[in-house]
Amino acid sequence: MTPQARGRKFEGWLNRLLASEGMFPRTSFRPAGEEIDGSFMHEGRFHLLEAKWWKDQVPASAIYQFKGKVDGKLVGTIGIFISMSEYGPDAVDALRVGKDLNVLLFDRDDVFAAATHGFGNVLRHKLRLAAELGEVFVPYIATVEPSDKPLTVVVEGMRDELFIRGIAQNLLSRGIKTRKLTVIHSQGSVGLANVALAASESRVGPVVIFTDLSSAAEQLPDDVMYVAGRTEGVIAGPWSEKWLGFASKREAKSAIRMDKFLAHVAEIDIEEIAERDGHFRKLVRLLSD
Numbered sequence: 001m002t003p004q005a006r007g008r009k010f011e012g013w014l015n016r017l018l019a020s021e022g023m024f025p026r027t028s029f030r031p032a033g034e035e036i037d038g039s040f041m042h043e044g045r046f047h048l049l050e051a052k053w054w055k056d057q058v059p060a061s062a063i064y065q066f067k068g069k070v071d072g073k074l075v076g077t078i079g080i081f082i083s084m085s086e087y088g089p090d091a092v093d094a095l096r097v098g099k100d101l102n103v104l105l106f107d108r109d110d111v112f113a114a115a116t117h118g119f120g121n122v123l124r125h126k127l128r129l130a131a132e133l134g135e136v137f138v139p140y141i142a143t144v145e146p147s148d149k150p151l152t153v154v155v156e157g158m159r160d161e162l163f164i165r166g167i168a169q170n171l172l173s174r175g176i177k178t179r180k181l182t183v184i185h186s187q188g189s190v191g192l193a194n195v196a197l198a199a200s201e202s203r204v205g206p207v208v209i210f211t212d213l214s215s216a217a218e219q220l221p222d223d224v225m226y227v228a229g230r231t232e233g234v235i236a237g238p239w240s241e242k243w244l245g246f247a248s249k250r251e252a253k254s255a256i257r258m259d260k261f262l263a264h265v266a267e268i269d270i271e272e273i274a275e276r277d278g279h280f281r282k283l284v285r286l287l288s289d
Contacts, residue, residue, distance in 0.1 A: 001057060007083070010053045011037065012086065014216045021165045025049075029040050036069055042123055048077060053084040055224050060094040063087075067095070067103045080123070082106040093188030095136050104275045106138040107187070112138040127163050133195040142184050142199040149205035150180040151286055154196040156211050157185050159253070159261065163212055163239065173266065175241055178287050193223040208232040208286055232286060234289025243273050243280060 001009075015038070018025035023040040038049040050066040052058050063081055070079035081103055092105060099129070104126045108115075115121045117140070125143045129135050141156075149288065155161050161183045168178045182205075186195040192209055200207045208231055209224060217240050228234045240252035256264050274281045 003053075007051075008201070009051050011051055014049075014051055014082070017078055017119055021118060023120070023280075042120055043155045046077070048073065049082070050079065051065070051082040051084075055085070057086045057088040058083045058091060059088040060068060060091040061105065063091060063095055063105070067098075071101050077102065078127075079103040079268075080106065082111060082112060084108050087187050089157075090188060092137050092186075093190040096188065096190045101130060101134055101136060103104040103136060103186075107139065109135075109183075110140050121243065129194070133194045134199065135191060135198075137187055137191060138195050138198045139184050141182065142195055143202050145202050146182065146205065148180060150182045151289075152182045152199050152205055152207045154184050154186055154192060154207065154209045155188055155198060157194065158188060159258065160210060160212055161185065162262040163265055164210055164263045164287075165209055167268075167270065169262070170268065170270050171284065171288055174270070176288050179289055181287075190221055193221060193227040196224075196231055197227050200227075206232040206286065209234040209236065210283070211236045212249055213237055214229065233282070235283050242277060243268065 015025045015027055018040045023042055025038055026042040027038045028036070036048055037051050039046055040049060041047075048070055052062065062268070066079055066081050070077055071116075079102060083106070085108075087107065087158045087186045095103060095105070102121075105277075106126075110122055110126075111227075125137065125140055128141070129138045141249070142152075150289065153164050155164065164181065164183060169180060172177050184199060186192045186194060189211065192211065196207055196209050211220070211227070213236055215219075218236070220236055224236070226233055238249065240249040244252055246252040268279075270284065274284055
């Protein structure tokens with residue numbers, strides 16, 4: 001299937017989902033000088049829609065191009081940007097630090113949740129957190145109370161998730177039982193606190209923030225440490241250097257492809273690292289409780 005055909009099929013599926021919930025969707029239309037994927041009505045208000053399913057990650061420029069379209073419409077108009085691809089590095093954070101909040105982001109997991117729980121229900125959660133926290137992206141999974149009590153780990157993105165799952169796999173290979181994990185992506189460091197806060201208020205199990213910093217000098221946003229008191233804590237540091245032995249996170253990225261990263265972490269000497277690093281011991285304790 002070509003990318004164009006895949007995109008049209010996805011737009012058609014999304015249109016049917018919105019129509020099934022009585023949202024009066026309208027597909028692609030062209031105001032003067034621009035193209036908009038669609039619009040729909042939710043609880044009496046109309047929203048603009050942009051949906052992408054690209055082979056590559058969606059960059060900040062694509063989100064800002066859509067935001068520019070929303071900015072020129074009726075005051076109070078909200079834009080919904082949906083990406084079935086990963087968002088690019090810093091793409092979500094770039095929107096977070098903007099002046100006006102009038103675009104909310106959905107990722108692939110949000111779309112799957114919308115198919116199961118209803119698009120309107122997922123959007124309602126996102127609108128509330130945007131109003132309460134000023135947050136453009138909180139995954140729907142962070143707002144849903146689980147049936148059991150997993151350890152919820154809030155990370156920046158996929159590489160940090162592989163870091164966590166690799167250590168858990170490492171523990172299992174040594175006969176150490178690990179607890180069930182739910183890993184939630186904040187899509188950047190700026191959103192770590194708000195996503196963790198949303199998770200801590202809705203989930204019955206412990207919540208922890210984990211991030212592999214670029215260097216010891218990198219500073220997390222101030223609100224991350226504020227939220228630390230509402231969670232099991234923040235495990236943040238240059239772990240590619242301290243735990244994997246690379247000169248920097250950048251070197252680790254260039255040395256180990258993403259599809260090999262989990263296997264690499266699953267083979268590190270956890271006993272040796274735990275002996276010399278208190279943060280690692282804390283992480284192992286949280287994973288194995």
